[in-house]
Amino acid sequence: SESTPGPMGVNSATYAGFHAAGIPGAITATCSLVLPSVIIIILVSRALDKFRDSPLVKNGFYGLRPASAGLIFGAMLEVFVASLLHTENWSGIASLGSVINVPAIIIFLVLSLGIWKLKKLHPIVFILIGAVCGIVFNL
Structure with missing residues (x-):
């Protein structure tokens, strides 16, 4: 689903x-959706430039780093x-084999090895490979 360009809101606004x-x-429609955020970001960034050396701002950003990492994780x-798991089969009595999505895990391991070995390929290549695998294997 993430192989199409742009976030879903922008795509929907452009389509509508x-x-x-x-x-x-x-x-x-696209500018109406994007412009308010861009203007606010510009204003906030200019305000932060004035307070860049403030210990309060520095400590705030220092605290945001682990919070951002945690949200991404x-x-x-x-x-x-x-x-990688069949969560619909997840229950107290389900066998491990009915919960684990073996084809998805194998594809994940093969693609991970490919990324590790082929680091010089453009990331879009891996996004396209992931999209094709998802469509072909219905993952």
Whole structure:
């Protein structure tokens, strides 16, 4: 699902705008969704430039690093569980074989080895390989 460009909200806004008013509608809808966030980010970044040397700001960002890492790890763990396990079979009496998604684990290991060995390939190649594997193996 993440092999298409852009977040889902941007894709939906562009699609709805295009169907409502063609290309100008798509551009207007996309800009209407993205521009407020861009303006706020610009204003916040300018304000942070003024307080860059403040100990309070430095400590705040120092605390945000582990929190961000934890959120990213949590999202990764959810994707791993959803991809590598049959969570619908998860119960107290389910056998281990009915819970583990063996084809997905094998594909994951092969692709991980491929990424490790072929580090010079562009990341989009691996995204496309993952999309094809998901479609072919219905994972």
